[in-house]
Amino acid sequence: MSRIGKLPVEVPQGVEVKFDGHTFTAKGPLGEESVVVRPEIALKIEDNKVLLSVTNDERKTNALHGLMRTLVANAVKGVKDGFEKRLEINGVGYRANMEGTKLNMALGYSHPVIVEPPKGITISVEANTKITVKGTNKQAVGDMAALIRSKRGPEVYKGKGIKYEGEYIRRKAGKVGKK
Numbered sequence: 001m002s003r004i005g006k007l008p009v010e011v012p013q014g015v016e017v018k019f020d021g022h023t024f025t026a027k028g029p030l031g032e033e034s035v036v037v038r039p040e041i042a043l044k045i046e047d048n049k050v051l052l053s054v055t056n057d058e059r060k061t062n063a064l065h066g067l068m069r070t071l072v073a074n075a076v077k078g079v080k081d082g083f084e085k086r087l088e089i090n091g092v093g094y095r096a097n098m099e100g101t102k103l104n105m106a107l108g109y110s111h112p113v114i115v116e117p118p119k120g121i122t123i124s125v126e127a128n129t130k131i132t133v134k135g136t137n138k139q140a141v142g143d144m145a146a147l148i149r150s151k152r153g154p155e156v157y158k159g160k161g162i163k164y165e166g167e168y169i170r171r172k173a174g175k176v177g178k179k
Contacts, residue, residue, distance in 0.1 A: 028079030
């Protein structure tokens with residue numbers, strides 16, 4: 001039995017949950033998220049807690065037990081508090097700004113890099129070098145942050161590029177001339 005899967009998911013005040021067939025839905029102040037629960041996993045809602053259990057004793061089912069519990073917990077947390085990723089831009093002349101809902105970045109290319117967020121994701125820019133990606137779906141927020149970072153990843157010699165806030169870039173030494 002999964003150690004993570006057997007933990008109950010607490011449902012906070014202001015979040016409404018329901019389970020219909022194989023679809024778990026959480027509705028809260030920030031929006032609505034749904035998770036398709038695998039048929040090998042049984043789900044019960046009791047006293048503001050969501051309990052997941054396995055229907056058979058196969059190894060794959062035990063692995064899915066923990067995964068499904070985590071996906072349900074992320075849906076509940078996402079509609080209550082939301083998720084966010086922060087990125088930093090380093091480099092002379094590198095900057096970002098918002099044009100409506102689109103993110104417009106100058107990253108040293110001959111053209112601007114424009115990123116349009118999908119539905120449910122909001123992007124904001126503070127001080128031209130700090131980008132914040134917010135949303136209710138943890139995977140969608142992480143994917144959008146990774147897409148923005150991939151436009152100009154940090155390089156190892158000068159550290160220029162886009163990196164996650166708090167990410168450490170291991171630097172390399174440059175060329176050494178002849179002596």
